[in-house]
Amino acid sequence: MNDHIGVVEDDANIQNIVSAYLKKEGFHVTVMESAEEAWELWETMRPDMWILDIMLPGMDGYEFCKKIRQESDVPIIIISAKDDEVDKILGLELGGDDYLTKPFSPRELLARVKRVFKRTVHLPDNQHEHDRIKVDNFLIHENDRRIFWDGTERDVTTKEFDMLLLLAKNTNRAFSREELLIKIWGEDYFGSDRAVDDLVKRIRKKLPDIPLETVWGYGYRLRDEEE
Template identity: 65%
Template sequence: MIQAKVAIVEDDANIQNIVQAYLQKDGYETVVMDNAEDAWDYWNSGKSADMWILDIMLPGMDGYELCKKIRDTSDVPIIIISAKDEEIDKILGLELGGDDYLTKPFSPRELVARVKRLFKRVTVQREPQVEKEELQIGELIVKLDDRRIVWAGAEVEVTAKEFDMLSIFVRNQNRAFSREELLKKVWGEDYFGSDRAVDDLIKRLRKKLDGLPIETVWGYGYRMRSASEDES
């Protein structure tokens, strides 16, 4: 039975064929592209994929840029595969929005296992909310029932992870969270990327919500000031 569609963006035909064969054997539908421009056209055409597997070293637009473009508008799961195995490359891929990073050469079975695990985590995160309430701190309103954010009287579009992060802070005003805590709460216990992903998400929130009272706790993590603290 077809479980989901996975888009594979990889210019090496051998890797394309192997990854596609293993995913199809496990029941996934696949679509394959060998460059980022075609992948971006596919994305903009409105055709859907439930997960993207992106190579970094592509002709023309590279996988980093494609990852950023997709992540700017969607929380669709992204796994990056690359021959680049330096820590800085992995950090960059995760900061640009990748959910996982796998270094070549890799076991196709390991890739399939990571695809399964990422789908499982995303399914849990997207389960319908049963709470019927709003949380507010200052000009920020978090509407839990329909997962909307209002800032300074205007609705602001945020991604699922951005919403989850804001919910954590509004529920726990003035509490400092370490980067590791936030990583587990927002990305899941089995996420094994860099905690720099937390910094990147906070940076995006501060850009979207100018004046957001999330402050850095140096050497540790972040906290959100309460409205009463701001007034005092």
Template identity: 65%
Template sequence: MHQHVFIVEDDPNIRDIVKAYLIKEGYDVSVVGDAESAWAYAEKKQPDMWILDIMLPGMDGYELCKRIRQISEVPIIIISAKDEEVDKILGLELGSDDYLTKPFSPRELVARVKRLFKRTQPKETESVQTDAVTVGDLSINHKERRVFWQDEEIDVTSKEYDLLYHLVKNENRAFSREELLTLVWGDDYFGSDRAVDDLIKRLRKKMDGVPLETVWGYGYRLRQDEAE
């Protein structure tokens, strides 16, 4: 069964080109030109990935992203003609996993789709020993990409998961914001390191008391006391 990508874009030319490229790569693709139609679909069923334009008639892409994130953790890529840093940060704060600025190469978008799917679906050949990692009350099943805090499963986005997994694997090690940006977004990300702060804030909100410690002026670490 092919992975299903849903594109919400009001420009028919961009819509058709992106759709053609993704179909060529073997994906099932649905397209609509407005957020209201996309939301009607989302309330009934979720695709495997969303690609959302920001400037849409009626409800904008930010609001649609926010609504989708309230009911689903599937990957979301935002595309927009806006290139202001605040717009990128807003998209990430609302739960998107990546942000691409127009004009963009369809090949670049396809590459990001592939990379995001790869990150959210680990290879079956991963070592069994690395499937589960536990630090105190926090446990991660890496093969299934599931997070448990105090025996309760927590819904996290793919970026939240990637950041948390790197910190859990390296408990007590301090990572700089720049290191975490590269580990989670890749070395081709040139946005603000505020994106890291936002992920930490979201994780702390979802897991009250989780020992994600701020290393002032540097970055973050997952703190695990020796006595534990």
């Protein structure tokens, strides 16, 4: 196991404990005291996961989470002394994959790290020899996790790909926002279904002509008129 985890925390004691537990499990760990330092790392050597404190000097964890989400769906686990429900919802709606309140057990954090990695890391599906799914001008290479529109490859994030793959495999079927939350974010996701609407907006911005329809008051579907 050589996944790289960036730990952004200004408490030296928590830094040492978290780092020790993660390294013992075989993770490569980089510890930073500020979001500014973490952003410098992100621009040069991107970690596979962030463990992020909210109360930081300078840029706070919420702002850092928001900046990361503008570029990537890399897993983010938020750790914070703020235990109000509104703080948890805010952290998750800004893109956090999990939220852990201080003080916490290092073993619980480790369990959540493994669970989030398991939920977000996708392995090739070797059971399918032919992995191409085509809907109109839209083509998905499932095993390679690549998307093409009109023959041109488009860059998409992990969750954008997951939603497009789900909808392409079930064309003309309407999915509710609640279904999409469970299938894309997982059953233990704690947050608003606005995350689904935000994801759809990003997909439509990248693929303006995609027949991704809103089912008003319910959810979304990918239309295929050839069916």
